[in-house]
Amino acid sequence: MTNTQVTLVQIDNYGPWTVTPEPRREADLQTLQSRLYADISQFVGNRDGYVFFTRFDNMIAVTNGCSLEDHELLQESVGNRYPVTLSLGVATGTSPVQALADATERVQAAGSAQDKDRRECLDGRVIEDPHRTDEDLQIAHFDVVNATGNYTDELNAFDTFIEIEQGYAELMRHMRYAHDSLSFFVGGDNIIVVCPDLEEDDYEEAIHHVDEAVDVELQVGVGRGKSAHDAGFAAKHALETCRADGTRVELEW
Numbered sequence: 001m002t003n004t005q006v007t008l009v010q011i012d013n014y015g016p017w018t019v020t021p022e023p024r025r026e027a028d029l030q031t032l033q034s035r036l037y038a039d040i041s042q043f044v045g046n047r048d049g050y051v052f053f054t055r056f057d058n059m060i061a062v063t064n065g066c067s068l069e070d071h072e073l074l075q076e077s078v079g080n081r082y083p084v085t086l087s088l089g090v091a092t093g094t095s096p097v098q099a100l101a102d103a104t105e106r107v108q109a110a111g112s113a114q115d116k117d118r119r120e121c122l123d124g125r126v127i128e129d130p131h132r133t134d135e136d137l138q139i140a141h142f143d144v145v146n147a148t149g150n151y152t153d154e155l156n157a158f159d160t161f162i163e164i165e166q167g168y169a170e171l172m173r174h175m176r177y178a179h180d181s182l183s184f185f186v187g188g189d190n191i192i193v194v195c196p197d198l199e200e201d202d203y204e205e206a207i208h209h210v211d212e213a214v215d216v217e218l219q220v221g222v223g224r225g226k227s228a229h230d231a232g233f234a235a236k237h238a239l240e241t242c243r244a245d246g247t248r249v250e251l252e253w
């Protein structure tokens with residue numbers, strides 16, 4: 001049974017900060033956001049977790065293996081180096097969607113995203129080491145079949161982007177509402193999905209759904225593991241099997 005540990009990362013009072021004392025230069029905000037994401041990704045990645053940039057002011061991380069002390073250290077380190085601070089909510093559960101909902105509630109309970117008095121709150125629970133297992137995470141790595149031949153080398157870069165984003169939008173909604181999973185675009189034509197215990201049929205159904213809805217053809221490798229890295233790495237290997245064998249769904253466990 002999966003047991004996903006999810007952390008919601010929310011920049012404190014970021015909206016007001018972006019316009020105080022007057023609107024800040026957009027390129028500076030983009031630079032800040034991408035550097036902050038890179039730093040958090042490195043911090044969490046060094047502990048075998050994954051973080052997804054989502055909206056940049058709110059990021060979602062899979063943090064199995066990160067303790068509450070690790071979370072505190074992240075807050076301290078960002079607070080020391082950036083003009084903004086982070087609030088973190090952590091929760092665990094068999095459903096990634098429910099875990100994220102619980103993590104979000106913890107941050108919301110501490111105050112509004114635009115409450116100037118809410119700074120660096122940290123609330124939640126983690127999975128203690130003795131309770132962690134090799135089946136805690138199920139991660140699926142989707143990509144568009146032959147994106148290079150069908151889109152990148154054929155269409156202009158913006159029309160390719162539209163096609164890829166359509167596939168992502170359809171998949172993320174479907175995996176959220178039909179399969180209780182969280183999908184994140186990670187660049188190129190790749191989407192990483194954090195799943196509960198799903199079966200091969202579920203993935204086949206999802207690929208069929210996206211193909212029918214928006215005419216984008218996907219393939220997927222799925223892995224399991226104790227950490228996001230372990231599960232995600234197995235998923236990447238499984239996806240290589242799809243590429244080598246021309247199959248659409250490969251599970252590696």
Ligand SMILES: Nc1nc2c(ncn2[C@@H]2O[C@H](COP(=O)(O)OP(=O)(O)OP(=O)(O)O)[C@@H](O)[C@H]2O)c(=O)[nH]1
Pocket residue numbers: 143144145146147148149186187188189190236243
């Ligand atoms: N984040 C991430 N991006 C990747 C990964 N593999 C490929 N990409 C991105 O996806 C783009 C397309 O590469 P591929 O998916 O290998 O190419 P393709 O043309 O779709 O070929 P097939 O996947 O073999 O059907 C690359 O330019 C990268 O941006 C990965 O493991 N992680």
